[in-house]
């Protein structure tokens with residue numbers, strides 16, 4: 442299955458100028474090739490192959506006048522010549538008008554990128570000879586597919602990446618059982634089929650990083666004290682410490698994000714009939730001033746964000762349970778609703794049918810039932 446995506450880029454000033462130059466190089470190659478083709482056609486009455494044009498361009502690059510071409514990816518000019526050849530072919534097949542020269546003002550600035558050299562993450566795209574460019578929307582493009590025909594172009598002053606993504610072959614249309622996901626505090630998530638995904642706070646790597654961060658912070662705080670006492674500016678050592686703290690933080694954050702990616706991919710790729718998750722109280726989240734809780738909420742929001750786009754990629758329905766749906770208070774077996782459930786009650790005990798179950802598991806099974814509840818309500 443191939444899907445095409447278009448996302449806006451957020452280049453910095455230097456990158457903006459490099460993108461412009463790359464598009465200019467593409468336009469130049471297209472026009473150069475077109476001029477050569479017309480000349481050749483007028484002389485011989487024959488069509489010039491783009492392979493021949495490429496050879497000529499390679500020789501041209503050896504001259505001092507055209508050595509500037511080395512500054513840009515070889516693939517830009519290669520594809521521009523291919524595109525030009527295609528336009529010519531279309532004309533000969535009477536499918537299109539005679540190819541026109543591209544003008545700086547009227548033609549859309551765009552260039553091609555080699556799909557094998559393009560690196561994509563949730564937040565950035567690495568472009569050859571341009572660097573890591575930020576994406577405006579996080580996680581819109583699947584990063585684990587095969588990329589096809591990436592083009593970078595400008596529209597109304599904004600840069601976009603258009604790219605085809607081929608997904609791993611769809612293994613039949615097998616749909617597995619629907620699942621409910623309860624996002625927890627102790628565990629990252631509890632699945633209605635009984636599976637649990639742990640938090641990685643206690644993983645060796647994260648513990649190591651947290652320890653390193655604390656050590657750096659202690660050292661930095663001694664510098665701060667001295668700064669206040671001696672009324673001096675930040676020293677080079679302190680600036681270095683601050684940079685190291687930022688880098689440790691980033692690494693910890695990446696560990697968590699990758700862990701969440703593994704979980705959401707595993708859950709969605711199993712293609713459940715649908716997935717139900719609880720709604721997160723965003724207003725409540727913003728009001729929360731406790732740092733630990735805020736970080737936790739952030740991660741839950743990240744789980745939901747990833748589920749949202751991955752479900753879209755794989756065509757899985759994602760159901761968000763209403764915030765007022767009492768998933769913790771309902772008995773998942775008989776539907777009885779408790780009036781009160783204390784946070785300390787880790788086991789759900791139903792006074793109606795006598796069922797006993799882990800509190801979180803009961804809640805997540807209720808989430809699974811939400812779709813039916815919604816229909817019957």
Ligand SMILES: [Zn+2]
Pocket residue numbers: 772773774775776777791792793794795796
């Ligand atoms: Zn019950």
